Amino acid sequence: MAAIFQGVGAxxxxxxxxxxxxxxxKFLTSPRRSFxxxxxxxxxxxxxxxxxxxxxxxxxxxxxQLVANAVATKAxxxxxxxxxNPGHELLLFEALREGLEEEMERDPCVCVMxxxxxxxxxxxxxxKDLAKKFGDLRVLDTPIAENSFTGMGIGAAxxxxxxxxxxxxxxFLLLAFxxxxxxxxxxxYTSGGQFTIPIVxxxxxxxxxxxxxxxxxxxxxxxxxxxxxxxxxxxxPYNAKGLMKAAIRSENPVILFExxxxxxxxxxxxxxxxxxxLEEAEMVRPGEHVTILTYSRMRYHxxxxxxxxxxxxxxxxxxxxxxxxxxxxxxIGNSVKKTHRxxxxxxxxxxxxxxxxxxxxxxxxxNDYLDAPIMCLSSQDVPTPYAGTLEEWTVVQPAQIVTAxxxxxx
Amino acid sequence: MALSHLASSSPSRSANxxxxxxxxxxxxxxxxxxxxxxxxxTSVPFTAHQCEAPSRTVQTNAKELATFFRDMVVMRRMxxxxxxxxxxxxxxxFCHLYDGQExxxxxxxxxxxxxxxxxxxxxxxxxxxxRGGTLLEVFAELMGRQAGCSKGKGGSMHxxxxxxxxxxxxxxxxxxxxxxCGLAFAxxxxxxxAVTFALYGDGAANQGQLFEAxxxxxxxxxxxxxxxxxxxxxxxxxxxxxxxxxAYYKRGDYAPGLKVDGMDxxxxxxxxxxxxxxxxxNGPIILEMDTYRYHGHSMSDPGSTYRTRDEITGVRQERxxxxxxxxxxxxxxxxxxxxxxxxxxxxxxxxxxAIAQAKENPxxxxxxxxxxxxxxxxxxxxxxxxxxxxxxxxx
Numbered sequence: 001m002a003a004i005f006q007g008v009g010a011x012x013x014x015x016x017x018x019x020x021x022x023x024x025x026k027f028l029t030s031p032r033r034s035f036x037x038x039x040x041x042x043x044x045x046x047x048x049x050x051x052x053x054x055x056x057x058x059x060x061x062x063x064x065q066l067v068a069n070a071v072a073t074k075a076x077x078x079x080x081x082x083x084x085n086p087g088h089e090l091l092l093f094e095a096l097r098e099g100l101e102e103e104m105e106r107d108p109c110v111c112v113m114x115x116x117x118x119x120x121x122x123x124x125x126x127x128k129d130l131a132k133k134f135g136d137l138r139v140l141d142t143p144i145a146e147n148s149f150t151g152m153g154i155g156a157a158x159x160x161x162x163x164x165x166x167x168x169x170x171x172f173l174l175l176a177f178x179x180x181x182x183x184x185x186x187x188x189y190t191s192g193g194q195f196t197i198p199i200v201x202x203x204x205x206x207x208x209x210x211x212x213x214x215x216x217x218x219x220x221x222x223x224x225x226x227x228x229x230x231x232x233x234x235x236x237p238y239n240a241k242g243l244m245k246a247a248i249r250s251e252n253p254v255i256l257f258e259x260x261x262x263x264x265x266x267x268x269x270x271x272x273x274x275x276x277x278l279e280e281a282e283m284v285r286p287g288e289h290v291t292i293l294t295y296s297r298m299r300y301h302x303x304x305x306x307x308x309x310x311x312x313x314x315x316x317x318x319x320x321x322x323x324x325x326x327x328x329x330x331x332i333g334n335s336v337k338k339t340h341r342x343x344x345x346x347x348x349x350x351x352x353x354x355x356x357x358x359x360x361x362x363x364x365x366x367n368d369y370l371d372a373p374i375m376c377l378s379s380q381d382v383p384t385p386y387a388g389t390l391e392e393w394t395v396v397q398p399a400q401i402v403t404a405x406x407x408x409x410x
Numbered sequence: 411m412a413l414s415h416l417a418s419s420s421p422s423r424s425a426n427x428x429x430x431x432x433x434x435x436x437x438x439x440x441x442x443x444x445x446x447x448x449x450x451x452t453s454v455p456f457t458a459h460q461c462e463a464p465s466r467t468v469q470t471n472a473k474e475l476a477t478f479f480r481d482m483v484v485m486r487r488m489x490x491x492x493x494x495x496x497x498x499x500x501x502x503x504f505c506h507l508y509d510g511q512e513x514x515x516x517x518x519x520x521x522x523x524x525x526x527x528x529x530x531x532x533x534x535x536x537x538x539x540x541r542g543g544t545l546l547e548v549f550a551e552l553m554g555r556q557a558g559c560s561k562g563k564g565g566s567m568h569x570x571x572x573x574x575x576x577x578x579x580x581x582x583x584x585x586x587x588x589x590x591c592g593l594a595f596a597x598x599x600x601x602x603x604a605v606t607f608a609l610y611g612d613g614a615a616n617q618g619q620l621f622e623a624x625x626x627x628x629x630x631x632x633x634x635x636x637x638x639x640x641x642x643x644x645x646x647x648x649x650x651x652x653x654x655x656x657a658y659y660k661r662g663d664y665a666p667g668l669k670v671d672g673m674d675x676x677x678x679x680x681x682x683x684x685x686x687x688x689x690x691x692n693g694p695i696i697l698e699m700d701t702y703r704y705h706g707h708s709m710s711d712p713g714s715t716y717r718t719r720d721e722i723t724g725v726r727q728e729r730x731x732x733x734x735x736x737x738x739x740x741x742x743x744x745x746x747x748x749x750x751x752x753x754x755x756x757x758x759x760x761x762x763x764a765i766a767q768a769k770e771n772p773x774x775x776x777x778x779x780x781x782x783x784x785x786x787x788x789x790x791x792x793x794x795x796x797x798x799x800x801x802x803x804x805x
Contacts (some may be wrong), residue, residue: 111599137599143629148588148622155529155592161599181446182582183589190568191578228783238663250783399753 013395084091087270094124094264095237099244100164102273104134107162110248113153114203116167117409121375123168124204124263150176151202153251159383162248170257171217172207184253185228200247202256206297206347207395209261213383220257220324221353232278233257233296237267239322242276242288250278257324259297281328287317290341290405293358295321295330296405298345298396305401314405324354327361333369336362340371341408375404444472448742449677452677453734461666461695468676472744478675479735481519482512485536486732487761488545489705492535492552495765498637501552504581505566508536510673510704513731514639515540517678518607521686526604529577529590530609532567533639533703536610541576543569545764546771555771556641562774563782584610584617587636591623594634594694605633605689607682613644615658626692628665636662636754637686637697639672646716647705659698666692672699673729673741701728756802 030134078348090098104110112127121128131139142149144168153163167173173180181200187195207216220231231251234240240258247254284299285306294302299320306316317335321328336342344361355376362374377396384394419451423732439559447469456463489509495501511533518528519540530537535548543559551558552566558568560579567581577593580586590608610620627634638658642649649656659667666688681697687697698723702725706713713722737747 044649065548076729140630143622143625145619146624147619148591148626151585151588151619152592152595152623152626153575155589156599158589159593159596161596178582179588180586183580183585187578189782190560190564191570191572191782192559192563193559194570194572195577196785198785220776223620230784316773 001092004311012179076280079299087268089268090237091263092234092237092240092258092265092267093124093126094268095241095269096234096244096258097128097130099241100248101130101133103245103248103284104130104138107248109154110162110164111140112164112166113142113149115142115168117141117166122166124258124260126258126263127166127333131354146172146175146280147179149178151183153199153201154179154187154197157197157253158187158195160198162198164200164202164248167201167203169215169217169260170203170219172292173201173203173219174217174222177222178229179225180223180255185226188228188252196251197253198251199253200244200250201253202244202247202258204258204260204263206397207260207379207384207391210386210388210391211260211384212386216384218256218348218379221290221348223255223389224354224357226323227239228253229325230254230278231257233259233324235259235262235296235299235322236393237265238269239276239282239320241269241279242274243306243322246275246278249275250366254278257296261297262300276322279323279326279328281331282315282320282322283331284316284320285316287315287339289338290317290343291314291332292316292318292343292345292401292405293321294318294345294346294355295324298347299396301396302345302401305363305398308398308402309405312402312406314409316405321358327358329361330364332358332362333366336366337369340369342370342374343401343404343408344374344376344378345401346378347395348378349381350376351381354377372408373402375408377401377404440450441476441739441749444744447471447708448475448739450676452680453671453674454677456658456677456681457669458720459657459662459667459669459696460664461668461688463668468680470676470679472562472739472742473740475742475744478516479732479739480752480753480757481516481540482671482675482732482735483757484545484761485509485512485515486541487538487671487754487757488535488548492549492762492763493705493709494550495552500568500769502554502710503565504532505552505709506533506707507705507709508533508703510697510725510730511639511641511701512536513734514609514637514672514674514678514699514701517675518637518682520675520679521682522607523604524574525604526686527575527577527590527593527597527604527606528609529586529593529606530579531583531611531614531639532581533611534567534569534579538569538571538576538579541571542570542574543576545761546767549765549768550771553768553771555768556770556774556778557771561728561778563778571611584614584619586610587614587617587620588623590629590636591632591634594627594632595630598630598632603690605635605686607635607637607685609637609639611644611653612638612640612642612649612656612658613647615640615661616653621661622748624662624665624694624696631693633689634694635682635689635697636665637699639699639701641701642702643703643707643716645711648716657697657698662694662696665694665696665730667696667698669698669700672701673725673731674734675731 116123117127118131118139150165153165156163184197187197205219234243234245247256292302302318306318311314317339319335344355344358346353348354355378359374359376379395385391448471450468450470451467452466455466465544486509489507496505515536546557547559556562557572569579587608587610590606594606640658644652659669668681671677685695685697704722736750
């Protein structure tokens with residue numbers, strides 16, 4: 001069976017070696033420009049006999065298209081891809097559902113637990129119709145009891161089931177913090193390796209449209225220290241489906257961060273079965289002048305800023321880090337070595353956010369390659385206000401990103 | 411008497427007994443093989459909530475009583491030895507001892523199979539042994555050595571034995587109950603026809619997550635049995651100061667409950683068998699084991715600031731689980747006092763041997779620090795900047 005991997009110039013064999021440990025020689029020696037072109041989401045088709053094909057045509061042109069359609073409410077790459085790679089168009093929440101459905105069909109151990117995921121179809125429709133298809137024992141409506149149903153999911157995972165636990169809003173999972181930190185993250189270690197916890201905990205978070213302080217939380221900053229878990233953030237229908245599937249198949253506990261405002265993004269995705277590597281970052285737009293690291297919704301603010309920057313003559317390289325724990329220091333490092341300037345744009349608050357950790361990680365590892373201090377643009381350290389104007393000022397806006405890049409590149 | 415004991419050198423639970431030299435001399439069959447049924451009444455009748463209590467009359471036999479006796483003696487001796495090791499600073503951190511409560515562990519094990527799951531809190535040494543853990547694994551883990559059941563990385567509060575469905579071993583009060591209901595969910599999902607016993611204490615009984623988990627278990631008809639090991643003190647707080655309603659077996663409200671004398675291994679066995687049958691048909695049930703711990707909450711708690719020494723000695727004299735079985739064995743003429751004392755001596759030696767062996771065991775390798783953080787899967791590695799140098803592989 002051929003599997004398409006979202007490759008960043010890395011090809012993987014279907015053996016047990018990690019997929020990002022093998023880089024074909026030709027990429028290492030080729031001149032930077034063509035290397036960058038190939039880094040654009042090219043589909044890497046790995047056949048079961050180990051031979052590798054690279055599909056460079058349509059996806060590489062998508063990079064240019066993304067600049068033009070920077071605020072991708074309808075990221076329309078269909079024109080380029082329809083000819084050679086038909087696929088099908090869908091919205092992000094549908095992509096998540098597709099991934100979930102395919103995994104549930106593939107593996108009877110996969111079940112879904114959460115509030116209103118069953119009969120109601122999910123508050124964001126990610127689990128719509130799944131209960132009808134798979135029954136009440138596989139798509140379970142829980143009472144409003146996050147602490148216990150997350151604990152139950154972890155207990156079930158200890159026996160080998162693969163539950164997908166949905167927090168209706170990521171913020172509600174704070175009630176299950178003990179279960180996630182102590183049991184989900186640590187049981188594999190404290191049992192000396194006896195139990196694996198192949199659970200997926202997912203839900204929407206982030207700042208929405210005037211949802212109020214308690215419903216606009218960014219849990220990735222609170223969870224990032226927990227040892228033993230992996231965290232990923234999806235941002236497009238393509239990587240949403242890919243990451244969902246990879247997370248379900250992973251033996252480790254994975255927390256999948258979705259964003260309330262991104263559920264209606266439309267994109268054309270391949271028909272074939274594919275997954276996205278959980279530990280890999282995504283090169284959104286290759287460039288030369290500055291590396292902009294971002295994830296989730298801020299990717300779109302960055303791309304909007306990139307459009308302005310390009311018009312002003314700058315050439316930003318935009319990377320969607322996707323893997324929040326662990327960081328893909330390989331992709332990030334290569335980018336830093338090339339551009340020597342880093343801007344991090346995140347939705348977390350300044351104190352203790354993903355950006356703070358990323359700044360530390362880059363400084364520790366790539367200090368010699370930096371020409372200027374890293375700029376980290378984060379949300380303000382305030383509870384998210386209700387009033388629309390105030391809420392706008394809480395999060396990073398494209399104009400601020402443009403200013404930051406201009407400042408950095410002086 | 412012509413009975414002699416042959417103890418196996420490995421710390422196994424059952425001793426092998428040689429057959430009597432001549433049946434002409436002794437008319438008594440060896441206690442450990444005698445399965446003629448004996449009928450015993452439990453110390454007190456069961457108190458039931460929303461269900462019909464099982465009968466007070468319990469069927470047992472000499473073999474079972476001998477097993478109970480020996481197992482409880484092993485547990486008692488093990489806990490006392492752990493006390494000494496802690497004071498000798500060979501065991502560090504937290505150490506919560508179970509002596510006094512042994513009847514719950516052995517009685518429960520007698521009613522279950524290894525397919526049934528047990529999950530408990532941090533007072534887990536004896537439950538681990540009841541599920542088949544060896545003394546070496548216990549002492550090595552307590553002392554942080556490689557041969558420990560969690561490779562020395564868990565400690566006193568994190569004993570697990572996957573192959574006999576013992577799920578630990580949890581430090582946070584009450585957090586194991588939702589996990590236990592999750593185990594029951596998996597059993598129902600996979601149609602295992604087995605049950606899960608989720609144990610917690612009277613202190614944990616006031617945790618909200620218990621009621622949440624019980625609600626979900628009752629809604630989904632899960633084969634979960636919640637067992638409250640009520641030793642009447644949540645660390646230093648007596649139950650009447652912590653719970654408005656200390657009738658823990660009734661707190662399930664819509665879920666049936668049973669109050670059991672937790673110092674009577676046979677009553678525990680009867681109750682657990684009843685609960686298993688009930689849970690497989692009707693969903694969750696709560697068992698309250700009325701038990702007592704002789705030690706304080708942990709080694710850092712003397713155990714005498716919130717209760718009197720008279721109370722402790724009183725319980726020890728009147729309700730001690732091992733003494734109860736001993737009296738039962740002697741009164742039914744199944745063994746002599748000397749033989750029982752010999753068993754105790756033998757167990758003491760077994761425990762000492764295990765400790766000596768554990769003391770010889772090496773501490774974990776430094777590489778163990780990074781192993782078992784993640785399950786091997788997509789190879790989570792923490793690379794250096796140029797990917798040529800692997801900083802750490804979080805295996």
